[in-house]
Amino acid sequence: MTAHRQIGPVALGALVPKDDLRPVYRFAPSPNGFLHIGHAYSALRNFDMARRADGRFLLRIEDVDVDRCRLAYEQAIYEDLEWLGISWSEPALRQSEHFSIYAQAVEALQERGLLYPCFCSRLEISRAVSGMRDWPRDPDGGPLYPGTCRNLSEEERARRLASGQHAALRLDMAQAVGQGGRLLGWSEYGEGDNVRDVHAKPSLWGDCVLARKDVPTSYHISVVVDDARQGVSDVVRGKDLFDATSLHRLLQELFDLPAPRYHHHDLLRDPAGQKLSKSTRAKSLRALREEGVTAQDVRKRLGFS
Ligand code: GLU
Numbered sequence: 001m002t003a004h005r006q007i008g009p010v011a012l013g014a015l016v017p018k019d020d021l022r023p024v025y026r027f028a029p030s031p032n033g034f035l036h037i038g039h040a041y042s043a044l045r046n047f048d049m050a051r052r053a054d055g056r057f058l059l060r061i062e063d064v065d066v067d068r069c070r071l072a073y074e075q076a077i078y079e080d081l082e083w084l085g086i087s088w089s090e091p092a093l094r095q096s097e098h099f100s101i102y103a104q105a106v107e108a109l110q111e112r113g114l115l116y117p118c119f120c121s122r123l124e125i126s127r128a129v130s131g132m133r134d135w136p137r138d139p140d141g142g143p144l145y146p147g148t149c150r151n152l153s154e155e156e157r158a159r160r161l162a163s164g165q166h167a168a169l170r171l172d173m174a175q176a177v178g179q180g181g182r183l184l185g186w187s188e189y190g191e192g193d194n195v196r197d198v199h200a201k202p203s204l205w206g207d208c209v210l211a212r213k214d215v216p217t218s219y220h221i222s223v224v225v226d227d228a229r230q231g232v233s234d235v236v237r238g239k240d241l242f243d244a245t246s247l248h249r250l251l252q253e254l255f256d257l258p259a260p261r262y263h264h265h266d267l268l269r270d271p272a273g274q275k276l277s278k279s280t281r282a283k284s285l286r287a288l289r290e291e292g293v294t295a296q297d298v299r300k301r302l303g304f305s
Contacts (some may be wrong), residue, residue, distance in 0.1 A: 007255040007256060024050075024056045027057070030062045031076075032069050032070070035285050040084055043084065044299065057088055061094045061096075062219065095226065103217065109254065112254070114176050115171060115210060115211070116152075118145070119165050119167050129146055139244070144205075147207060149167075150170075166213040170210065171210050172207060173202065173206055177202060185198055186249055187259075189262065198262075200250060204246060221251065224252055225255075228257040232260050234261050235261070238265055239265065
């Protein structure tokens with residue numbers, strides 16, 4: 001294999017005190033709406049596990065999606081967590097202040113020939129696959145990328161870029177799996193002491209976007225880079241991100257980053273059995289607060305004393 005740029009936690013600017021061996025947990029919300037009871041559960045779960053393990057609990061603001069994130073929501077995150085009785089060990093890491101680090105990680109993949117520019121719009125992609133029966137979808141429900149731009153010639157790419165066309169960067173999944181190892185997996189911690197080995201299936205995501213047209217990174221790049229920089233030992237998050245972990249493991253392998261332990265907890269559902277989310281209009285913590293619900297009520301309802 002050709003030598004590649006050493007990326008690793010040190011090259012990325014590790015943020016962990018060297019001699020601190022305590023486990024590290026984190027809650028990593030995106031400030032694109034107000035926190036609801038599902039977030040409260042995830043945050044309390046992390047906070048509680050960190051406390052029991054005599055570990056550190058960090059707050060990370062995942063605000064790389066500059067279109068959807070708002071300062072007012074970020075401010076509300078601090079207030080809502082404090083209201084719940086959650087405190088964090090150091091100032092929150094705001095991802096929007098670290099774009100240059102994520103760009104380095106993206107460049108490292110580019111140098112290895114694992115990314116290619118994609119000029120397609122969403123509409124073009126859905127048109128390209130519209131006639132195909134049973135076209136595969138990624139775990140988020142989007143159609144797998146049909147590969148339209150994968151085989152453009154270098155001249156064509158250069159021509160389009162020079163003419164000012166914006167490009168997203170997509171992972172060449174087949175190549176990445178070839179370089180990152182086919183036998184990836186992770187340790188999934190269940191309830192109690194039960195641990196199982198999960199095989200990663202990054203190919204479920206196809207040639208996914210790792211840097212957007214307008215933002216030089218993506219959730220997947222930033223989360224993997226920051227979990228490593230912050231020395232996160234235990235990623236505790238909802239089951240909705242279970243499949244994303246396959247892709248995160250592949251990126252960790254490509255970047256020579258350690259794999260944290262993972263625990264994907266059940267998602268809270270509303271009485272109709274729907275997953276709680278901003279889009280299903282789950283009541284925000286602040287709305288509950290205004291109705292007179294106390295933090296103690298919320299903690300109790302979620303099973304935390
Ligand atoms: N920022 C992501 C979200 O709010 C969570 C990321 C994670 O926990 O890995 O859905």
